[in-house]
Amino acid sequence: DTEVTQTPKxxxxxxxxxxxxxxxxxxxxxxxxxxxxxxxxxxELMFVYSYEKLSINESVPSRFSPECPNSSLLNLHLHALQxxxxxxxxxxxxxxxGAAEAFFGQGTRLTVV
Amino acid sequence: KQEVTQIPAALSVPEGENLVLNCxxxxxxxxxxxxxxxxxxxxxxxxxxxxxxQREQTSGRLNASLDKSSGRSTLYIAASQPGDSATYLxxxxxxxxxxxxxxxxxxxxLTVNP
Numbered sequence: 001d002t003e004v005t006q007t008p009k010x011x012x013x014x015x016x017x018x019x020x021x022x023x024x025x026x027x028x029x030x031x032x033x034x035x036x037x038x039x040x041x042x043x044e045l046m047f048v049y050s051y052e053k054l055s056i057n058e059s060v061p062s063r064f065s066p067e068c069p070n071s072s073l074l075n076l077h078l079h080a081l082q083x084x085x086x087x088x089x090x091x092x093x094x095x096x097x098g099a100a101e102a103f104f105g106q107g108t109r110l111t112v113v
Numbered sequence: 114k115q116e117v118t119q120i121p122a123a124l125s126v127p128e129g130e131n132l133v134l135n136c137x138x139x140x141x142x143x144x145x146x147x148x149x150x151x152x153x154x155x156x157x158x159x160x161x162x163x164x165x166x167q168r169e170q171t172s173g174r175l176n177a178s179l180d181k182s183s184g185r186s187t188l189y190i191a192a193s194q195p196g197d198s199a200t201y202l203x204x205x206x207x208x209x210x211x212x213x214x215x216x217x218x219x220x221x222x223l224t225v226n227p
Contacts, residue, residue, distance in 0.1 A: 033213075
C-alpha cells in the first residue's frame with residue numbers, strides 16, 4: 001500500500017471560517033509534509049513533520065496551523081484565510097525526512113471566498 | 114539556491130512516438146532526483162526515483178537518466194499513449210541537512226494525440 005489519503009477532495013470556505021484538512025498514510029513513514037500548489041505552478045513546501053514533531057516551517061503564515069496527532073495522521077487547520085490562499089494542498093510522506101521516495105496524496109482543492 | 118528547469122514547457126506528439134523530457138538543476142549537490150506525473154487538478158504520482166549515486170532507473174516504458182556532474186536528467190517515454198497525457202515534474206532534494214526539501218521544476222505538459 002503506497003497510498004496517501006487526503007480529505008476532503010474539495011473545500012470552499014469563507015474568510016471567517018475554521019476548517020481542517022486531513023492526511024493519512026499507513027506505510028509506516030515517519031516524515032510527513034504539507035505542500036501548497038497554485039495553478040500552473042510547482043508545489044511549494046510548507047511544513048515538515050519528523051517523528052510527529054514539527055521540524056520545518058517554511059515561514060508559513062500563522063493562519064495555517066499543522067498538527068500531527070500520531071505517526072499516521074497529519075492535519076492542517078485553517079483559520080481566517082484570504083482568497084489568495086486558494087490552491088491545491090498536497091500532503092506527502094517518506095520513510096524518513098529526506099529519505100528516498102516521497103509519496104503524495106491526491107490533494108485538497110481549497111477555495112476561499 | 115537550487116533552481117530546476119524543465120524543457121520543453123509543453124509537448125504535443127502523435128500516439129506511438131518515443132519522446133524525451135529534459136530537466137536541469139543548478140546545484141549538483143543533490144541527494145536524489147524524482148520524476149512525477151500530475152493529472153489536471155490531481156496529486157502527484159511518483160514515477161521514478163534516482164539516487165545521486167545512480168545513473169538511471171527504468172519502469173516499464175519509462176527510463177530516467179541522471180548526470181549529476183552536468184546537472185541534467187532526462188525522462189524517456191517509449192511508445193507514447195494518449196493515457197500518458199499529463200504534466201511531468203522533476204524534483205531534486207539537496208544532500209546534507211536540508212535534504213527533506215524537494216525543489217520542483219515547472220513541469221512539461223505532455224499531450225499524446227490518438
